[in-house]
Amino acid sequence: MAKAPVRADAARNKEKIASIARECFVEQGLEVSLDAVAKRAGVGPGTLYRHFPSREDLIAEVLTAELGDLEQVYASLRSADLGGEERLERWSVALRLWMTSYAGLPDPLRASLDAKAGPLGVKCSTVIAWTDALVDQARRDGAVQDFVTGRGFYRAVLGAAWAASASDDPREADADALGRFVRDGWRAAPGV
Amino acid sequence: MAKAPVRADAARNKEKIASIARECFVEQGLEVSLDAVAKRAGVGPGTLYRHFPSREDLIAEVLTAELGDLEQVYASLRSADLGGEERLERWSVALRLWMTSYAGLPDPLRASLDAKAGPLGVKCSTVIAWTDALVDQARRDGAVQDFVTGRGFYRAVLGAAWAASASDDPREADADALGRFVRDGWRAAPGV
Amino acid sequence: MAKAPVRADAARNKEKIASIARECFVEQGLEVSLDAVAKRAGVGPGTLYRHFPSREDLIAEVLTAELGDLEQVYASLRSADLGGEERLERWSVALRLWMTSYAGLPDPLRASLDAKAGPLGVKCSTVIAWTDALVDQARRDGAVQDFVTGRGFYRAVLGAAWAASASDDPREADADALGRFVRDGWRAAPGV
Amino acid sequence: MAKAPVRADAARNKEKIASIARECFVEQGLEVSLDAVAKRAGVGPGTLYRHFPSREDLIAEVLTAELGDLEQVYASLRSADLGGEERLERWSVALRLWMTSYAGLPDPLRASLDAKAGPLGVKCSTVIAWTDALVDQARRDGAVQDFVTGRGFYRAVLGAAWAASASDDPREADADALGRFVRDGWRAAPGV
DNA sequence: CATGAATGAGCCTTCATTCAT
DNA sequence: CATGAATGAAGGCTCATTCAT
Numbered sequence: 001m002a003k004a005p006v007r008a009d010a011a012r013n014k015e016k017i018a019s020i021a022r023e024c025f026v027e028q029g030l031e032v033s034l035d036a037v038a039k040r041a042g043v044g045p046g047t048l049y050r051h052f053p054s055r056e057d058l059i060a061e062v063l064t065a066e067l068g069d070l071e072q073v074y075a076s077l078r079s080a081d082l083g084g085e086e087r088l089e090r091w092s093v094a095l096r097l098w099m100t101s102y103a104g105l106p107d108p109l110r111a112s113l114d115a116k117a118g119p120l121g122v123k124c125s126t127v128i129a130w131t132d133a134l135v136d137q138a139r140r141d142g143a144v145q146d147f148v149t150g151r152g153f154y155r156a157v158l159g160a161a162w163a164a165s166a167s168d169d170p171r172e173a174d175a176d177a178l179g180r181f182v183r184d185g186w187r188a189a190p191g192v
Numbered sequence: 193m194a195k196a197p198v199r200a201d202a203a204r205n206k207e208k209i210a211s212i213a214r215e216c217f218v219e220q221g222l223e224v225s226l227d228a229v230a231k232r233a234g235v236g237p238g239t240l241y242r243h244f245p246s247r248e249d250l251i252a253e254v255l256t257a258e259l260g261d262l263e264q265v266y267a268s269l270r271s272a273d274l275g276g277e278e279r280l281e282r283w284s285v286a287l288r289l290w291m292t293s294y295a296g297l298p299d300p301l302r303a304s305l306d307a308k309a310g311p312l313g314v315k316c317s318t319v320i321a322w323t324d325a326l327v328d329q330a331r332r333d334g335a336v337q338d339f340v341t342g343r344g345f346y347r348a349v350l351g352a353a354w355a356a357s358a359s360d361d362p363r364e365a366d367a368d369a370l371g372r373f374v375r376d377g378w379r380a381a382p383g384v
Numbered sequence: 385m386a387k388a389p390v391r392a393d394a395a396r397n398k399e400k401i402a403s404i405a406r407e408c409f410v411e412q413g414l415e416v417s418l419d420a421v422a423k424r425a426g427v428g429p430g431t432l433y434r435h436f437p438s439r440e441d442l443i444a445e446v447l448t449a450e451l452g453d454l455e456q457v458y459a460s461l462r463s464a465d466l467g468g469e470e471r472l473e474r475w476s477v478a479l480r481l482w483m484t485s486y487a488g489l490p491d492p493l494r495a496s497l498d499a500k501a502g503p504l505g506v507k508c509s510t511v512i513a514w515t516d517a518l519v520d521q522a523r524r525d526g527a528v529q530d531f532v533t534g535r536g537f538y539r540a541v542l543g544a545a546w547a548a549s550a551s552d553d554p555r556e557a558d559a560d561a562l563g564r565f566v567r568d569g570w571r572a573a574p575g576v
Numbered sequence: 577m578a579k580a581p582v583r584a585d586a587a588r589n590k591e592k593i594a595s596i597a598r599e600c601f602v603e604q605g606l607e608v609s610l611d612a613v614a615k616r617a618g619v620g621p622g623t624l625y626r627h628f629p630s631r632e633d634l635i636a637e638v639l640t641a642e643l644g645d646l647e648q649v650y651a652s653l654r655s656a657d658l659g660g661e662e663r664l665e666r667w668s669v670a671l672r673l674w675m676t677s678y679a680g681l682p683d684p685l686r687a688s689l690d691a692k693a694g695p696l697g698v699k700c701s702t703v704i705a706w707t708d709a710l711v712d713q714a715r716r717d718g719a720v721q722d723f724v725t726g727r728g729f730y731r732a733v734l735g736a737a738w739a740a741s742a743s744d745d746p747r748e749a750d751a752d753a754l755g756r757f758v759r760d761g762w763r764a765a766p767g768v
Numbered sequence: 769c770a771t772g773a774a775t776g777a778g779c780c781t782t783c784a785t786t787c788a789t
Numbered sequence: 790c791a792t793g794a795a796t797g798a799a800g801g802c803t804c805a806t807t808c809a810t
Contacts, residue, residue, distance in 0.1 A: 010790070033783060044792040049785070085379060110355060147369060148378045155366065156373040159355030163302060163347050174347065177339060181348040185377035186340045187277060199810065202773055225799070236775045241802065243773095394769070417804065428771040433806070469763060494739060531753060532762045539739050539750065540757040547686060547735030558731065561723060565732040569761035570724045571661060585788070586794055609778070620797045625781070627794095 014051045017041045022062045029103030030059060059108055060119040063101070067123060070098045074130045084141030089183060091134050092157050095127070096175065099161040106162035113155060128154050156182045206243045209233045214254045221295030222251060251300055252311040255293070259315060262290045266322045276333030281375060283326050284349050287319070288367065291353040298354035305347060320346050348374045398435045401425045406446045413487030414443060443492055444503040447485070451507065454482045458514045468525030473567060475518050476541050479511070480559065483545040490546035497539060512538050540566045590627045590637075593617045598638045605679030606635060635684055636695040639677070643699060646674045650706045660717030665759060667710050668733050671703070672751065675737040682738035689731060704730050732758045 020041040024032045034055060038048040052058040073094040077087050099106055112120035132150025139148075160182050164175035212233040216224045226247060230240040244250040265286040269279050291298055304312035324342025331340075352374050356367035404425040408416045418439065422432040436442040457478040461471050483490055496504035516534025523532075544566050548559035596617040600608045610631060614624040628634040649670040653663050675682055688696035708726025715724075736758050740751035 013791085034785095035783065038793090044794090045783095045785080046787085046793065047791055050791080053785095055784085088378070143380055144378050145372075145376060145380055147372050149369075152366070152369045152373070153378060155355050156352070156370055156378070159351035159353075159370060160348070162354055163351030174344075177341075177344045178348055178351060180337075180339050181344070181374050181377070183377045183379050184337060185373070185375045186280070186336050186345060186348070187375050188335055188337055189381050199771090199773070201809070205773075226801070227799085236777090237801080238776070238803075239774050245802095247801095397770085418806095419804065422772090428773090429804095429806080430772065430808085431770055434770080437806095439805085472762070527764055528762050529756075529760060529764055531756050533753075536750075536753045536757070537762060540736070540754055540762070543735035543737075543739030543754060544732070546738055547731050558728075561725075561728045562732055562735060564721075564723050565728070565758050565761070567761045567763050568721060569757070569759045570664070570720050570729060570732070571759050572719055572721055573765050589794075610780075611778080620795065621780080622782080622797065623795050629781095631780095 013043060013047060017043060017048055017051060018058070018061045021058050022065065025059075025062060025102040030055075030108065031104055034058070054119075056108060056112070057119045059105075060123050063105075063120070063123055066098055066101050067126070070094060070127065071130075074134070077134065078137070084138030084143030088134055088138045088143065088153075091131065092153070092179060092182065095131070095154070095157045096161045096164075096179070098127075099158055100165055103165070106158055106165065109158055110155075110162075113151075113158070205235060205239060209235060209240055209243060210250070210253050210257075213250050214257070217251075217254060217294040222247075222300065223296055226250070246311075248300060248304075249311045251297075252315050255297075255312070255315055258290055258293050259318070262286060262319065263322075266326075269326065270329075276330030276335030280326055280330045280335065280345075283323065284345070284371060284374065287323070287346070287349045288353045288356075288371070290319075291350055292357050295357070298350055298357065301350055302354075305343075305350070397427060397431060401427060401432055401435060402442070402445045405442050406449065409443075409446060409486040414439075414492065415488055418442070438503075440492060440496075441503045443489075444507050447489075447504070447507055450482055450485050451510070454478060454511065455514075458518070461518065462521075468522030468527030472518055472522045472527065472537075475515065476537070476563060476566065479515070479538070479541045480545045480548075480563070482511075483542055484549055487549070490542055490549065493542055494539075494546070497535075497542070508538075589619060589623060593619060593624055593627060594634070594637045594641075597634050598641070601635075601638060601678040606631075606684065607680055610634070630695075632684060632688075633695045635681075636699050639681075639696070639699055642674055642677050643702070646670060646703065647706075650710075653710065654713075660714030660719030664710055664714045664719065664729075667707065668729075668755060668758065671707070671730070671733045672737045672740075672755070674703075675734055676741050679741070682734055682741065685734055686738070689727075689734070 017037070021037050024037050024040065034048060035045050037058075038045045041048070048058075052061065073091070077091055080087065082090075099109060108120055109124060112118050112124050115121065116125065128150055130150075131154045135144060135148055135150045135153055138144045160175070160178035164178050209229070213224075213229050216229050216232065226240060227237050229250075230237045233240070240250075244253060265283070269283055272279065274282075291301060300312055301316060304310055304316050307313065308317065320342055322342075323346045327336060327340055327342045327345055330336045352367070352370040356370050401421070405421050408421050408424065418432060419429050421442075422429045425432070432442075436445065457475070461475055464471065466474075483493060492504055493508060496502050496508050499505065500509065512534055514534075515538045519528060519532055519534045519537055522528045544559070544562035548562050593613070597608075597613050600613050600616065610624060611621050613634075614621045617624070624634075628637060649667070653667055656663065658666075675685060684696055685700060688694055688700050691697065692701065704726055707730045711720060711724055711726045711729055714720045736751070736754035740754050
């Protein structure tokens with residue numbers, strides 16, 4: 001009952017494609033021609049298609065690597081001796097950086113939020129679960145407002161990440177300002 | 193004093209194109225084929241191109257109509273007997289609705305924020321100016337935090353509008369939640 | 385029985401168009417968009433079309449001015465105290481320069497040679513007649529071979545002018561070399 | 577030693593396209609719509625594009641067949657027991673016929689003379705090399721004038737071929753007359 | 769008579785996806 | 790299984806010519 005005798009060369013190919021795709025995404029954004037990726041990886045488009053039937057599959061695969069870094073941040077924040085507020089603030093920064101690993105990433109991320117089934121949706125639900133855990137932890141500290149959920153937090157940060165990502169000009173300031181909106185809101189604190 | 197002896201037929205055609213384009217945008221989003229718009233408007237692609245050399249020009253034109261509604265909201269808010277907070281909150285809702293008039297609108301809006309020169313940029317700077325005025329008014333009421341600018345407010349609402357706009361499912365709830373993030377932030381009020 | 389009360393403004397317009405067209409031809413070659421010419425002349429395309437129903441008409445008109453210069457050369461050569469050979473050689477040079485007044489001119493000139501009826505054909509037949517006269521004169525001096533006709537001479541020079549006209553690089557040398565082919569042929573003189 | 581494992585079907589397709597293109601060139605000249613060629617060959621425009629990224633590539637390919645004939649002429653002339661003059665004369669005729677295989681061919685040929693890099697330039701440099709060899713051979717026989725080079729000879733014949741090629745009317749006579757110009761020049765032999 | 773808006777076929781190119789090899 | 794050739798429907802854009810104003 002041999003399960004799946006995954007051929008070594010096939011596995012190598014898949015990995016190769018993913019690693020090249022990552023380079024392309026970094027250099028040219030997520031809209032690169034898949035043909036170009038295949039060519040650069042030294043395989044035919046059919047091979048790419050076999051391993052990653054859709055662009056989203058490829059993105060999901062590539063994002064796994066970055067997910068590793070994010071998980072480390074998550075783990076360290078969980079155990080860190082920090083207030084809930086500080087913890088969540090750091091998480092939102094890490095989240096935003098992850099969401100902007102490649103130009104154009106926020107778009108498929110949003111799509112996967114709405115249609116949860118896709119390959120990206122699976123990856124993202126992990127991140128949302130982490131966010132949920134951190135939000136809960138913060139809630140126990142009384143550090144977040146009642147309406148805040150992990151999913152909502154994730155979506156809000158995603159919107160800010162998207163809005164801050166300009167084509168040429170990174171404008172870190174804008175990203176920071178948007179972070180403040182999401183964290184503090186524009187409204188002057190009641191009673192101030 | 194014949195400044196622009198706009199020919200009647202040309203004007204009619206331009207208006208026709210814009211109105212058909214609006215229909216197409218509503219039905220299929222902003223990515224529709226321009227040739228399809230032309231065909232449906234009963235004109236050749238060259239005619240469409242004459243009036244609107246780029247997709248952005250067409251979007252800008254179509255958006256002008258919606259801008260009229262928004263201006264009314266602006267005017268009424270300016271003169272309304274409301275606290276700065278309430279005023280800004282209502283503005284943010286109107287802004288969001290305007291920004292999601294068509295599927296895919298937030299994208300060109302963001303692009304026009306970064307490259308201010310385009311035809312959309314011109315339209316949008318008006319909206320930003322209105323936002324600025326309302327933010328200033330609210331600031332005099334002590335209703336907004338110091339870091340808030342009109343442009344920043346606009347961008348934050350845009351991000352929320354984008355994040356809330358799903359392909360199929362409007363999910364009003366999400367839009368509201370995102371509105372709260374932008375208004376109140378996730379952080380529990382200091383001192384709570 | 386007023387014949388044709390050629391309106392003054394119409395005449396002025398026609399002249400204006402021709403003069404602007406000449407500028408465009410010099411700068412961009414004969415392939416310029418007629419719309420562009422019209423726009424630069426400050427008239428509508430319809431007006432241009434009324435005066436010059438085809439591109440060829442426009443070229444023919446513009447070429448008339450250059451024709452004036454060429455006629456002067458012709459007149460001076462006719463009366464000059466020169467050998468038939470020298471005379472014809474100088475004519476071939478003048479002819480070639482006229483034929484390359486604008487980039488792309490040789491093409492319509494050749495077309496008008498074959499379809500003699502067109503507006504250009506009329507102009508060119510004058511030039512061919514001059515050439516004929518000079519060839520005859522030279523023949524009486526025993527300076528040309530028997531097979532040479534005015535038309536043939538004209539066509540041979542046209543071919544050389546076309547072949548010498550490169551896009552960027554004028555390469556006068558090539559033009560000279562081609563002139564020698566047409567004058568002397570590649571064959572070593574018999575008896576040498 | 578599999579150097580180029582050219583797929584059989586691809587090769588067949590490429591050949592098919594080239595052969596259809598040849599037909600179209602013969603019937604309608606070199607300006608045919610490439611889409612039309614593709615359709616007639618029963619392939620999509622993308623397939624044509626894959627094999628021949630530019631019109632020039634297609635022309636170059638099609639010309640290769642004719643080149644075969646020309647090479648045979650070259651080979652037979654090289655070894656023929658002929659005087660240099662006769663040899664070169666025959667070559668000029670073959671050259672002219674090759675240059676007028678299709679309506680409009682002289683234009684890209686001239687372009688490739690100036691910008692030697694393109695796909696046509698490569699093919700043509702072969703022909704020029706052959707011409708050079710024949711000119712040299714003729715020079716050793718004392719059959720050509722000093723100023724004659726292979727390249728110049730080629731260009732002169734090209735100019736004559738262009739000038740002789742009318743749209744409708746082949747006018748063989750004219751072609752012959754132009755041939756005489758290039759061979760003998762219009763000038764009566766010195767000393768006559 | 770001038771105007772310039774309208775036409776609309778046609779150009780080349782791209783690229784996700786399929787399928788013969 | 791890998792390959793890469795083939796597909797073919799768009800896409801945006803141009804411009805000589807016509808004709809309503």
